[in-house]
Structure formats: C-alpha cells, structure tokens
Amino acid sequence: MNDDVPDITEEEAALHARVKLLRQEHADLSASIDALSEAAVPDQLLIARLKRKKLALKDEIVKIEDQILPDIIA
Incomplete structure (x- = not known):
C-alpha cells in the first residue's frame, strides 16, 4: 500500500468530479x-x-476548490 497518497472521502471525490465538470463547461463557454x-x-x-455564465462558473469552481483545500492560517 502506498502511504504517500492521501485517502479522500466520497464527498471529496464528488467535489473533484464536480470541479472537473465545471471546468469542462467553462472551457466550452470560452470556445463558444x-x-x-x-x-x-x-x-x-x-x-x-x-x-456572465462563465464568470459564475469560475466563482463556483473557486468556492468548491476552497472546500477541498481550505486556507490554513499559520
């Protein structure tokens, strides 16, 4: 077993899948x-x-990414 790869929860996997889908939609809008x-x-x-829709998607992507990797105040 590889200890270097962190375990991700089902919720995190769902968030990653959602971000991937949103990024594709964002790219499609750019092309359009x-x-x-x-x-x-x-x-x-x-x-x-x-x-405007593209900007809203970008905002949603950033929001989800913040849930995946929250800022750590040192």
Whole structure:
C-alpha cells in the first residue's frame, strides 16, 4: 500500500468530479464566446450572457476548490 497518497472521502471525490465538470463547461463557454466573437456580426447580447455564465462558473469552481483545500492560517 502506498502511504504517500492521501485517502479522500466520497464527498471529496464528488467535489473533484464536480470541479472537473465545471471546468469542462467553462472551457466550452470560452470556445463558444470565441466563435461568436469572430462572426461577421457578433451577437453582443448573447456574448455578454455567456460571459456572465462563465464568470459564475469560475466563482463556483473557486468556492468548491476552497472546500477541498481550505486556507490554513499559520
């Protein structure tokens, strides 16, 4: 058995899976925003909505990551 690998709980595993899913969705939104921006007449309203959703995803990712690795005040 390898003692270097810490045991993670089911809750932590679920949080890691959620972060992975959110990161993929964030990347998909980035690609969509880039594609829409390159259109001849970009839909600025749609781009703004996607950017807000992307920012909300980033905030959720940070929140979950803080639950996984909380700050330790030394």
